[in-house]
Amino acid sequence: MPFDYAPAPESRAIVDIKASYGLFIGGEFTDATDGTPFKTISPSSEEVLAEVSEAGPSDVDRAVKAARRAYTGVWGRLAPAERGKYLYRIARIVQERARELAVLESLDNGKPIRESRDVDVPTAAAHFFYYAGWADKLDYAGLGPAPRPLGVAGQIIPWNFPLLMLSWKIAPALAAGNTVVLKPAETTPLTALLFAEICQQADLPPGVVNIVTGAGETGRALVEHPDVDKVAFTGSTEVGKAIARAIAGTPKKATLELGGKAANIVFDDAPIDQAVEGIVNGIFFNQGHVCCAGSRLLVQENVYDEVLDSLRRRLGTLRLGDPLDKNTDIGAINSAAQLARIRELSDVGESEGAQRWSPPCELPEHGFWFPPTLFTGAGQSSRIAQEEIFGPVLTVLTFRTPEEAVAKANNTPYGLSAGVWTEKGSRILWMAGRLRAGVVWANTFNRFDPTSPFGGYKESGFGREGGRQGLAAYLTRGGPGA
Amino acid sequence: MPRPATSRLDVRKTYKLYVGGAFPRSESGRTYAVVDGKGSFLANAAQGSRKDARDAVVAARKAFPGWAGATAYNRGQVLYRVAEVMEGRREQFAAEVAAAEGVTARVAQSTVDTAIDRWVWYAGWTDKIAQVVGNANPVAGPYFNLSVPEPTGVVAVLAPQRSALLGLVSVVAPVLAGGSTCVVLASEDRPLPAVVLGEVLATSDVPAGVVNILTGRTAELAPWLAEHRDVNAIDLCGGDPEQAVELERSAADNIKRVLRAGEPDWTSDPGLLRLTAWLETKTVWHPMGV
Structure with a gap:
């Protein structure tokens, strides 16, 4: 029984979006010298928000040079404690401007304000706060005495958590003493450009952080730039493979955080109501635009009906619509291209014989929308059970024994995350040891924390972000023979 | 090779591959002549083929769950056992190393001793590495959160070309210590110590398939391993630097973990580089509550 809600929109007056943005290089916004400007739109309304510069090869070169100058001239020579204090400043300004960042994120990305306000922005601030404290403690990071930064990091981030992914990239890199050139996704550049202003407010030395906007070609120029020492990428497995190639x-080091097709495994002794909340959070959080989303539900056969009934009932209460409305659960799909991919794979799912179900759900007239969707009766090898859909689409499979659950969960080239729901502690640990995935959530799902390493097995990438491991990804051993 | 003083004809050994715990010839039927430092004939070694490489990967994959699932204490004892059995064959290994590398008997003996000690070093790491690279994470919420290292899986290893035994042990032992299994391409021109090491592994409680050793042409076999979708990682250590670039590109097709080509001084402290290269970090969350 759906409730009636009055609209509760968050005001967008707090955000001041400029008509056009340049590139943030050497501490200033500068015009691009090559490349064609492009528009970023609000995916919930298709309204043009701003025009953004496209960084061409010569712009990327300028940005890398600025980063190199800052590395050798300022940042690499700064007392580590002072480096940390800059990061603390940034963390504080992100907190101070949190509402502004959250509204801007929801406008540019389409995600519900409840998520940008309660998850993305606070967690981004927490990342800066956490890594700030590492800056003067690198000797204790487990890499021997006096570990050294790598130099200039080229960082490429996706559109699903724009500011949060920026913080995952920039905070550890700067704490370790590197300087960065970061490219936000072409559909969600605005919070990164606002972050550039935050760097200015923090008086961060020019060139320590450089933001170049653009699409794949800009990213390629950054990856291939000969003076980049480290490439950090979050995005699709396909692009990750191209970067590895x-x-x-070259002597470049890399961290790759790629796709996933996580199994969320529900045993018959699990608390069903909690598990259903976890399933919903696992796949419908952020419209399913989550690399670690629990997109394959594995339900023990004897509770299949009970779980599915409860899940369908719960999906009927999800509210889809205006991302700035504080009651919205499901926002807009980030782009027309992503919507087309979700539709295509969903159609494939039907044509391969799976049954499709969505709750009654009115979609707004403008913008890009897809209703929460379940597929049942899909084969293990069907495309919707194997490929990353990156949308609010859940494929439901069943199992009988723990061994079968493990075999099915691991039957994927990916290995980013997995979920286990059971009341039995020994079974949780047994499962956790056998699931080939970098993050295992037991009786919870989609939890993130700056202290907690995150990253994949197999084709979900390598390297970790978060925690001491995430710091080590930007350091090399010091001392003789290093 | 020691020559008999009497007129008795010595019984020579057939040097074969080591795959899945057995010593097969190459399915291709090929062999190649191996010579010592002065160019004198030593033996006909098996010249492994693509099929042999693929069989070796199957054996390594089959052995992985058991080896990865063994307790760290057990793995440590098995690695220590390898050192024990090698110790009993010190003279044989010294003769093999002297012949393969063209070094004096004294240098060969010292190399063998260092190789044995390296097994002991890695044996001790099996039940300590998790405490050194794993940790509890103080997350901002009511959750138990722990990060532990786990083995990467099947690792392809291009063994060092020059250091036929010490280099080989230095690249294989860390794979085993972390719980992964491997397919090793022995030094192309100096493969015989690797085959003898296989004999030691076969009699040291190392489960069949945990180490698989191929002899043959590195440049011919390496691409099959670099491309193989069921290989999780590759150590390009002894690969030709030019070919290694191509191999690294192939390895990208399934996001293999890669150590680039290059042979360090094997007598120096190996550090944790090769041990941690074949480890993944797994983070487990669980809510806390009553």
């Missing part, structure tokens, strides 16, 4: 034979 591009840096072959």
